[in-house]
Amino acid sequence: MSQSLxxxxxxxxxxAKDARTLDDLAEEIGVHKSTVLRLLRTLEQHHFVRxxxxxxxxxxxxxxxxxxxxxxxIDVRRSAQPALAALNARTGHTVHLASxxxxxxxxxxxxxxxxxxxxxxxxxxxAPLHCTxxxxxxxxxxxxxxxxxxxxSIEYPVLTPNTITSASDFLAELERVARLGYAVDNAEHxxxxxxxxxxxxxxxxxxxxxxxxxxxxxLLDYEGLLALVPDLRAATTEASVHSGWTENGKGH
Amino acid sequence: MSQSLxxxxxxxxxxAKDARTLDDLAEEIGVHKSTVLRLLRTLEQHHFVRxxxxxxxxxxxxxxxxxxxxxxxIDVRRSAQPALAALNARTGHTVHLASxxxxxxxxxxxxxxxxxxxxxxxxxxxAPLHCTxxxxxxxxxxxxxxxxxxxxSIEYPVLTPNTITSASDFLAELERVARLGYAVDNAEHxxxxxxxxxxxxxxxxxxxxxxxxxxxxxLLDYEGLLALVPDLRAATTEASVHSGWTENGKGH
DNA sequence: GACCTCTGTTGCGTATGTTGCAACGACTGT
DNA sequence: ACAGTCGTTGCAACATACGCAACAGAGGTC
Numbered sequence: 001m002s003q004s005l006x007x008x009x010x011x012x013x014x015x016a017k018d019a020r021t022l023d024d025l026a027e028e029i030g031v032h033k034s035t036v037l038r039l040l041r042t043l044e045q046h047h048f049v050r051x052x053x054x055x056x057x058x059x060x061x062x063x064x065x066x067x068x069x070x071x072x073x074i075d076v077r078r079s080a081q082p083a084l085a086a087l088n089a090r091t092g093h094t095v096h097l098a099s100x101x102x103x104x105x106x107x108x109x110x111x112x113x114x115x116x117x118x119x120x121x122x123x124x125x126x127a128p129l130h131c132t133x134x135x136x137x138x139x140x141x142x143x144x145x146x147x148x149x150x151x152x153s154i155e156y157p158v159l160t161p162n163t164i165t166s167a168s169d170f171l172a173e174l175e176r177v178a179r180l181g182y183a184v185d186n187a188e189h190x191x192x193x194x195x196x197x198x199x200x201x202x203x204x205x206x207x208x209x210x211x212x213x214x215x216x217x218x219l220l221d222y223e224g225l226l227a228l229v230p231d232l233r234a235a236t237t238e239a240s241v242h243s244g245w246t247e248n249g250k251g252h
Numbered sequence: 253m254s255q256s257l258x259x260x261x262x263x264x265x266x267x268a269k270d271a272r273t274l275d276d277l278a279e280e281i282g283v284h285k286s287t288v289l290r291l292l293r294t295l296e297q298h299h300f301v302r303x304x305x306x307x308x309x310x311x312x313x314x315x316x317x318x319x320x321x322x323x324x325x326i327d328v329r330r331s332a333q334p335a336l337a338a339l340n341a342r343t344g345h346t347v348h349l350a351s352x353x354x355x356x357x358x359x360x361x362x363x364x365x366x367x368x369x370x371x372x373x374x375x376x377x378x379a380p381l382h383c384t385x386x387x388x389x390x391x392x393x394x395x396x397x398x399x400x401x402x403x404x405s406i407e408y409p410v411l412t413p414n415t416i417t418s419a420s421d422f423l424a425e426l427e428r429v430a431r432l433g434y435a436v437d438n439a440e441h442x443x444x445x446x447x448x449x450x451x452x453x454x455x456x457x458x459x460x461x462x463x464x465x466x467x468x469x470x471l472l473d474y475e476g477l478l479a480l481v482p483d484l485r486a487a488t489t490e491a492s493v494h495s496g497w498t499e500n501g502k503g504h
Numbered sequence: 505g506a507c508c509t510c511t512g513t514t515g516c517g518t519a520t521g522t523t524g525c526a527a528c529g530a531c532t533g534t
Numbered sequence: 535a536c537a538g539t540c541g542t543t544g545c546a547a548c549a550t551a552c553g554c555a556a557c558a559g560a561g562g563t564c
Contacts, residue, residue, distance in 0.1 A: 002294040003521060004551065005260045009298040009314075016318040018325070022512060032553050037513070039551095042254040046261040047378075050353060054560080055511070059322035061358040062261075064376025067319035069268040070311035072374075101302060106313040122324075124316025126299075255550065256522065274541065284524045289542070306531080307540070506564095513558075522550075528543075534536090 007031065008039045012059070015049060019056040067124070076208040077109050080200055080239035084111055084211055087235035091228065094119055094214045097200070098134040101126070103154055105135045108209065119193065119214060127189065130156055130170050131163050133197030134210035136183035140174040141199055141207035147174055162188045182229055185212075192217050194225055198236040203244035211236050259283065260291045264311070267301060271308040319376070328460040329361050332452055332491035336363055336463055339487035343480065346371055346466045349452070350386040353378075355406055357387045360461065371445065371466060379441065382408055382422050383415050385449030386462040388435035392426040393451055393459035399426055414440045434481055437464075444469050446477055450488040455496035463488050 010029050014020055022040075026033035040057060043049045047062035071077060080097055088095040094113035098105045104126045121127070129135035129150065139150055151167040151174075164170050177183040185195040197212035213232050215225055262281050266272055274292070278285035292309060295301045299314035323329060332349055340347040346365035350357045356378045373379070381387035381402065391402055403419040403426070416422050429435040437447040449464035465484050467477055 001290045001297075001522095002256050002260070004254050004256050005291060005294045006298075008254070008257045008260075009294070009300060012318060013298075013314075016321040023510090033511085034513080034554085035552060038253045039257060042257045042261070045253075046258075046265075047354075048261060058325070059318060061353060061360075061376050061378060062265075063315065063319045063322055064358075064360070065374065065378075066264060066268040066311060066376070067315040068374045068376055070315055073270070073310070101313060102299075106316075108313075108316070122317065122320050124313050124318070124320050126313060126317070253551095275539090285540085286525085286542075287523055290522080508561105508563080510561085511559090514556090516554090518552085518554105520550085520552075521548105523546105523548080525545090525547105526543105528541105530539105530541080532537100532539080534538105 004039065007035075008043060011036065011039060012043070012048065012063075015057050016059055019052055019058045021055045021057070025057070071108070071123070074108055076200060076202070076239075076243055079242040079244075080209065080211065081109070083235045083238035083242065084109065086238075087111075087211075087213070087231065088113070091213065091231060093228075096121065096134060096212045096214065097209050098127075098132075098138070098212070099209045100129075100135075100138040103129065103150065105129055105132055105138065105210075113214070115216060115219060120190065128157065128159075129154055131159055131185065131188040132212075133183040133185040133195040134212045136173060136177045136185070137197045137199050137210040137212075138207065140177040140183065147171060159189055160187055160191050162186050164188065182233065183210075184226070186222065187217060194222065196225060196229055196232055198229075198233050199240075200236050200243060201240040201245040203246075205245065208243055211239065256291065259287075260295060263288065263291060264295070264300065264315075267309050268311055271304055271310045273307045273309070277309070323360070323375075326360055328452060328454070328491075328495055331494040331496075332461065332463065333361070335487045335490035335494065336361065338490075339363075339463075339465070339483065340365070343465065343483060345480075348373065348386060348464045348466065349461050350379075350384075350390070350464065351461045352381075352387075352390040355381065355402065357381055357384055357390065365466070367468060367471060372442065380409065380411075381406055383411055383437065383440040384464075385435040385437040385447040386464045388425060388429045388437070389449045389451050389462035389464075390459065392429040392435065399423060411441055412439055412443050414438050416440065434485065435462075436478070438474065439469060446474065448477060448481055448484055450481075450485050451492075452488050452495060453492040453497040455498075457497065460495055463491065 007029055011025055014028055022033050026036045047060040049057050050060040052058050084095050088111035092114040095111040096107050097109035098107050107121055107123055107125050110123050129139055151170050156165045182198040187194050193214050193216055195212045195214040197210045199207040200209045200211055202208045259281055263277055266280055274285050278288045299312040301309050302312040304310050336347050340363035344366040347363040348359055349361035350359050359373055359375055359377050362375050381391055403422050408417045434450040439446050445466050445468055447464045447466040449462045451459040452461045452463055454460045
């Protein structure tokens with residue numbers, strides 16, 4: 001809609017990956033370098049980018065500042081923190097908190113596991129709905145019509161041999177998740193990792209976010225993973241209580 | 253330089269403070285609401301903002317994502333982490349890591365203290381040079397000419413009764429800091445808090461960042477604070493070593 | 505040390521993208 | 535059902551952001 005803004009935001013994405021030079025950026029978005037220069041200057045005034053030496057541009061402090069302000073304003077993140085930190089400390093596994101946004105999952109918090117297996121995730125990163133445990137939990141909590149709308153509209157990229165590949169399979173899986181109250185990602189997203197997830201609820205019983213535990217398969221087989229479900233659910237229940245949820249107070 | 257971009261970035265700052273409605277924002281930056289709408293749409297496409305319900309706008313996930321990517325790319329942050337985390341755990345006091353940027357200090361990491369006294373700081377937040385221990389350390393590390401240039405160009409807002417208020421006083425203080433190898437903020441920034449800071453150095457002996465410890469005055473008097481200096485310096489030395497610094501390897 | 509190249513920077517005229525307006529439509533609350 | 539509020543759209547006028555081409559300054563090479 002707004003060309004210059006659109007270009008500027010694209011620039012930010014490029015710079016985020018690695019420090020860039022003016023010509024790099026100009027070529028990348030296909031405009032004259034003087035145009036890029038002017039955009040960068042405006043971004044620099046607002047501290048969204050800063051210069052490193054004479055030629056390289058990096059992201060600036062405004063990004064950190066705004067991001068942290070925004071994270072602070074996500075209530076569920078704060079209210080779930082004690083329970084999730086405890087779960088992470090108790091089990092040693094990686095714990096994620098995620099919410100639904102525009103057909104995808106967004107990680108809003110992460111507690112790193114003690115094992116050195118690096119996961120390709122990060123606070124703020126987005127992931128597909130159909131192959132993540134948190135995605136299943138979040139969509140399963142929606143009314144049937146919304147579920148179908150989402151199932152129809154999303155893509156089903158095949159990321160591992162276990163990935164769900166069709167809307168009908170996805171809907172069936174959601175049905176199962178809604179019934180059980182938790183979801184499993186049996187190496188459907190990353191080959192060597194499987195996860196379980198459960199919902200965190202608010203005062204009216206609505207699902208605010210989903211919390212998950214991710215475990216490398218070499219550390220724990222499928223049965224061992226499922227054995228962790230009660231542990232996870234204890235944590236999400238505690239997080240829900242901190243978010244205003246009451247056992248019987250469902251429905252407003 | 254770029255009007256629409258400038259406006260859009262101003263919008264982001266507003267939204268960061270609290271969720272805003274279209275008209276709020278339009279009035280705030282003094283343009284027609286349709287203009288704001290179009291800017292917000294572009295920001296929304298890039299996930300820099302998201303809508304909450306029909307009318308409210310909040311910061312979106314791209315902010316978190318980019319910010320975290322950028323934080324990961326700050327080498328000194330990662331290399332200093334173990335030493336600073338240990339210092340924080342050992343003493344229980346709030347630890348900051350900061351660097352110099354455009355006439356101000358920017359906090360690039362923070363380890364929350366165990367005491368409930370809330371400090372008005374946050375990763376990404378900026379603070380003045382003349383009234384912070386980290387600011388003094390960072391400027392004291394620069395060559396004399398640069399020091400003077402900075403001392404002349406910055407403002408000296410009075411934030412507490414102890415705040416340094418003139419360039420000459422500031423330069424004298426910098427001299428002292430350079431000689432001692434650490435800096436003190438004796439309640440010059442916030443009334444009830446005093447701090448000590450020391451430099452973190454890289455392979456060529458250059459100062460990459462400054463680390464500080466902030467302690468409420470009610471918890472520790474001035475002498476008690478100074479007694480923590482060896483502890484802090486042990487941590488910054490360890491952080492420097494992790495950043496490539498070697499005791500004798502000064503000068504490249 | 506002079507030359508060359510590479511990259512960031514500036515001034516300027518033009519066309520393009522952005523703006524404000526006004527009318528429309530969706531939603532809320534009375 | 536009606537009024538009021540707020541988000542949304544189409545359009546025409548204008549200002550703005552664009553590309554060009556020439557300049558400047560740093561780094562490297564001969």
